[in-house]
Amino acid sequence: MLNSIGSNHATLDAAIIDLDGTMVDTLGDFAEALNRMLSDLALPAIAAPAIEQMVGKGSEHLLRSVLHHVLDQAGKAPTAIEVDAFYARAWPSYQQHYLSINGDCAQVYPGVVAGLQALRQAGLRLACLTNKPAAFALPLLRAKGLDGYFEQVFGGDSFARKKPDPLPLLKTCEALQTEPARTLMVGDSSNDAQAARAAGCPVVLVTYGYNHGLPVQAVDADGYVDSLELLLA
Numbered sequence: 594m595l596n597s598i599g600s601n602h603a604t605l606d607a608a609i610i611d612l613d614g615t616m617v618d619t620l621g622d623f624a625e626a627l628n629r630m631l632s633d634l635a636l637p638a639i640a641a642p643a644i645e646q647m648v649g650k651g652s653e654h655l656l657r658s659v660l661h662h663v664l665d666q667a668g669k670a671p672t673a674i675e676v677d678a679f680y681a682r683a684w685p686s687y688q689q690h691y692l693s694i695n696g697d698c699a700q701v702y703p704g705v706v707a708g709l710q711a712l713r714q715a716g717l718r719l720a721c722l723t724n725k726p727a728a729f730a731l732p733l734l735r736a737k738g739l740d741g742y743f744e745q746v747f748g749g750d751s752f753a754r755k756k757p758d759p760l761p762l763l764k765t766c767e768a769l770q771t772e773p774a775r776t777l778m779v780g781d782s783s784n785d786a787q788a789a790r791a792a793g794c795p796v797v798l799v800t801y802g803y804n805h806g807l808p809v810q811a812v813d814a815d816g817y818v819d820s821l822e823l824l825l826a
């Protein structure tokens with residue numbers, strides 16, 4: 594079990610870094626955009642702790658989970674068809690609101706900048722791979738001054754399937770021209786770890802992100818770190 598990749602970094606050529614819950618605490622952005630959307634739909638608001646458990650599988654899953662939750666809380670026990678009917682109106686509203694507040698209620702976690710600098714100094718090529726849409730990810734990285742560290746940035750809509758499917762990791766390795774076995778995945782959830790295992794990438798998880806409300810140490814990974822700065826410690 595690794596608490597950091599330490600001297601093992603000699604066996605690595607690249608790292609793929611997750612965004613939400615790993616580099617940026619975006620829960621405030623999610624809460625703001627989702628509650629503006631719910632207000633447009635004349636539905637009740639949702640609290641941040643409930644949202645936190647729904648983050649990690651991309652925007653479509655998040656919106657369907659939120660709609661199901663608020664309709665259920667309102668005593669409506671919604672069917673999939675009822676959720677679908679709201680979803681058609683929810684998606685354009687969410688997109689508009691998310692882009693208008695993107696980054697305003699989000700903070701870069703401590704140790705992220707130092708960690709990215711250390712990875713670059715160790716000679717690793719870096720890509721950002723998130724399940725959020727690329728159109729949300731790129732402006733967020735720019736707004737937080739993180740875009741310059743990455744040779745490639747891919748979102749949940751960049752490939753045919755999202756994490757936990759291995760496809761986005763394999764495609765990212767292809768874009769970086771690296772072998773999966775020499776490409777470290779760094780994430781915060783079971784989606785990152787399962788995708789990495791299936792792609793053949795080593796994987797380290799941060800202990801402070803979103804993992805559907807479950808302890809991240811219970812997820813099968815090669816190591817766990819409290820800060821990106823500790824990755825090469």
Ligand SMILES: O=C(O)COP(=O)(O)O
Nearest residue numbers: 612613649650651723724
């Ligand atoms: O949008 C999400 O569901 C989370 O995205 P992530 O892959 O950056 O954690």
Ligand SMILES: [Mg+2]
Nearest residue numbers: 611613614781
């Ligand atoms: Mg994440």
